[in-house]
Structure formats: structure tokens, C-alpha cells
Amino acid sequence: MQTSLINTNKHSMPTKAMMPLFNGRPDPDFAEALKKVSPQAQAKAKATATDFEAMFLNSMFSQMTSGIKGEGPFGDTPGTGVWRSMLTEQYSKNFAKAGGVGISNDVYHTLIMQQAGRSS
Numbered sequence: 001m002q003t004s005l006i007n008t009n010k011h012s013m014p015t016k017a018m019m020p021l022f023n024g025r026p027d028p029d030f031a032e033a034l035k036k037v038s039p040q041a042q043a044k045a046k047a048t049a050t051d052f053e054a055m056f057l058n059s060m061f062s063q064m065t066s067g068i069k070g071e072g073p074f075g076d077t078p079g080t081g082v083w084r085s086m087l088t089e090q091y092s093k094n095f096a097k098a099g100g101v102g103i104s105n106d107v108y109h110t111l112i113m114q115q116a117g118r119s120s
Contacts, residue, residue, distance in 0.1 A: 033116030
């Protein structure tokens with residue numbers, strides 16, 4: 001999802017304003033909502049959406065690794081459970097920050113739309 005209202009290129013100055021995209025389509029309602037929500041609130045909503053996706057991914061990764069037995073980082077020793085939970089938590093946070101599976105985009109869109117609705 002493109003949330004910037006300014007089209008920027010890393011090799012040039014900002015050009016013209018561009019309509020934000022949601023699910024690959026221009027979203028004029030979202031563009032208006034972004035104008036009503038402060039940049040600080042937008043940053044907080046983005047962080048909240050990313051944290052939500054990280055929690056979802058952590059749950060998914062925990063389920064994926066719960067039945068693994070054997071040697072290596074997912075071996076079956078008494079301290080492995082704690083170590084495995086910390087490892088999957090870090091995996092999920094890094095995965096979400098890198099773009100995740102797209103859940104944070106929908107959550108961010110919903111949070112911005114709700115905040116803009118409250119400010120009207």
C-alpha cells in the first residue's frame with residue numbers, strides 16, 4: 001500500500017501529489033482521511049498495525065514450530081521452549097517490519113479511516 005501523498009524518487013526531488021493506493025487501486029477516501037489525521041497519529045497507527053501483524057505472525061510461527069523435535073535450534077531439551085519462543089518473537093517482528101504478509105496494511109487503513117471519522 002502506498003500511503004505517501006507525494007510521489008518521490010530517491011534520485012530526484014518530490015514531484016506531484018499522488019493518490020494513495022489501497023489494494024492496488026486509487027483510494028480518494030483514504031487520501032481525504034490522511035489529510036484529517038495528524039502525522040503523529042499516522043505514525044502511531046502504522047506502528048500499531050505493524051505490532052498487530054507481528055503478534056499474528058508470532059502466533060503462526062509458534063504453531064509451526066511447536067511439533068518440531070530433534071537437534072539444532074529447535075531441539076527437544078528442557079530450555080528449548082523458552083529459547084524457541086524468543087526466537088519466533090524476533091522472527092515475527094522482523095518479518096512484520098519487512099512487509100509481512102499484508103495484514104498491517106489493512107489494519108493501518110482501518111485505523112486511519114476510523115480516526116478521520118472521529119475528527120469529522
